[in-house]
Amino acid sequence: MSVIEVCRAAAEAWATVKCLPTAEKNAVLLDMAAAIEEHRPSIIEANTVDVAAARAAGVSATLVDRLTLTDRRMAGLAKAIRTIADLADPVGEVVAGWTRPNGLLIERVREPLGVVAVIYEARPNVTAEVAALCLKSGNCAVLRGSSMAAATNSAIMAALADAIARHEAVPGAAVQLIADPSRDAALELMRAKGYVDLLVPRGGPELIDTVERNATVPTVIDGAGNCHVYIDGSADRAVATAVTVNAKTSRPSVCNAMETLLVHEDLARDWLPDVLDELAAAGVEIRGCPTVCEVWPKAVRASEQDWGTEYLDLVLAVRVVPGLDEAIAHIDRWGTANAEAIVARDIDVARAFVTRVDSGSVFVNTSTRYSDGGEFGYGVEIGVSTQKLHVRGPMGLAALTTVKNIVWGSGQTRVV
Incomplete structure (x- = not known):
């Protein structure tokens, strides 16, 4: 599928995903964690290929470290997904409520953003972490990794797809990986207005600059850490x-x-x-x-x-x-x-x-x-926002929601 077709499928799937009950979402997450463990040999094998290719290409030790999945990191990934399953579901949370003098009850209630896209470099763990955060918060995930981690990302996505397929109530398009690692594909994702509700770039200065200059969808920048x-x-x-x-x-x-x-x-x-x-x-x-x-x-x-x-x-x-x-x-x-x-x-x-x-x-x-979503009690993070709107710092489940104003009345009509 093209990038736009992937995004359109995610937008259609969101109508179902946003209404999933907490128990169903948690069951999917637990199966995702189990699938990561079950597919560990194939994921490690794919990662070995990616790491060897990166070293042969002269990639920096920093990026190789981010790319590498050890047994310990794989175990931590499964543990993080289970932690997210244990966290409170933000969807439907009443963050504030008050009654007006005319009797109207006003509530501010959390609901999912919609389709969350992430462009990331050399971090295959992001594939599973973002998928888990998005599903728990009632969002659909569109993932676009780099060519450097292509084999690893595909292997992780195969595990996630296997877990999602066990749940008839959950659309397969709830989590999708864009296979095309080209710059054109990334630009198309940045401009998928009408389908993507939030884009989070996780990468170096070149990626951030490209997003800031080209994105027409809402973004939260996961910027540098000086x-x-x-x-x-x-x-x-x-x-x-x-x-x-x-x-x-x-x-x-x-x-x-x-x-x-x-x-x-x-x-x-x-x-x-x-x-x-x-x-x-x-x-x-x-x-x-x-x-x-x-x-x-x-x-x-x-x-x-x-x-x-x-x-x-x-x-x-x-x-x-x-x-x-x-x-x-x-x-x-x-x-x-x-x-x-x-x-x-x-x-x-x-x-x-x-x-x-x-x-x-x-x-x-x-x-x-x-400064880490896991250390803050979020399970993992979708990124670390270095801007001020709509969220700042490590981004967990609540950062993937917005607030809807719900007004309860008993027949009141406005005179002025």
Whole structure:
């Protein structure tokens, strides 16, 4: 089928999907999780082919890491789908209600968005995660992965289709994978106005730029993660070290990894060198401001470009600042509104940071690595919104709904 035919089929299927009872949706999700486990050998085999091809093509280690499905990640994928099944169904939730003086009862009730499309690169886990989130929230999913993960995505889709086929009440078009990885197919999806109700791009700057310039359907941008950690002068030094090392080294290839460390000048000489030694021992390349290069001579002098780079690798920009105001000014200049963190014992400083920093997620005395739908209790995420409308930060089930105003009357008529 063409892209438009896929989207049209999804729009037609939504009339059924949006009315599915919670029990039916949960049953499908549990079968999807079981199917992922049952199809694990074929999925891993397909992934091995994709990974080998990516390495042969000279793809970066960052993208290869995102592409790779290990047994542990496969188990985590099935677990995440079961977690979504256990979550409360947002559809039909009354988020507010009040009675007017004329007796009208007004309710604001959650309902599905409709057809949710996702364009993603080198992340085959997204195929199953988005399918599960969309079905649980009463939406249909149209998925367009990259050629790099084509074999893996097809194998995962085969497992999902097998699970959906066991439920006569659920249309097969509820979850569809666009097989065509071409740019033209992506552009057609971006312009499928009238069929696609939300498009979420998950990829690099080139994809985001293409969507922003060409999409005619509503979008939520899953943007870059140039994340900062600011170590205040009041910080507990052990906590500061633990947060810094975790935020950079636990998984540097993901968008919630720290890319810039900002350090209060009071800690430049008696804390910073030790933590930079620890980071260097873990393989991290340090690119620092003049003060950093002075107190830790092994650092490479940072360029202006370094402050704005999402490395997605074991590279860290480090800057010493006089205090909170300068740290926030730096984040305002270079941040991407994904995730920012402060380590501080001074509660007033921490509260000021939380209030003033413009970001979808702000962390106090903990790592930016917690900017994740699973860690927020959403099961998984459809993306991390770096914009402000209609949602911000990690996007779970509620982000895939809108609100309908329902007005209950008893014969009232408007006079004026």
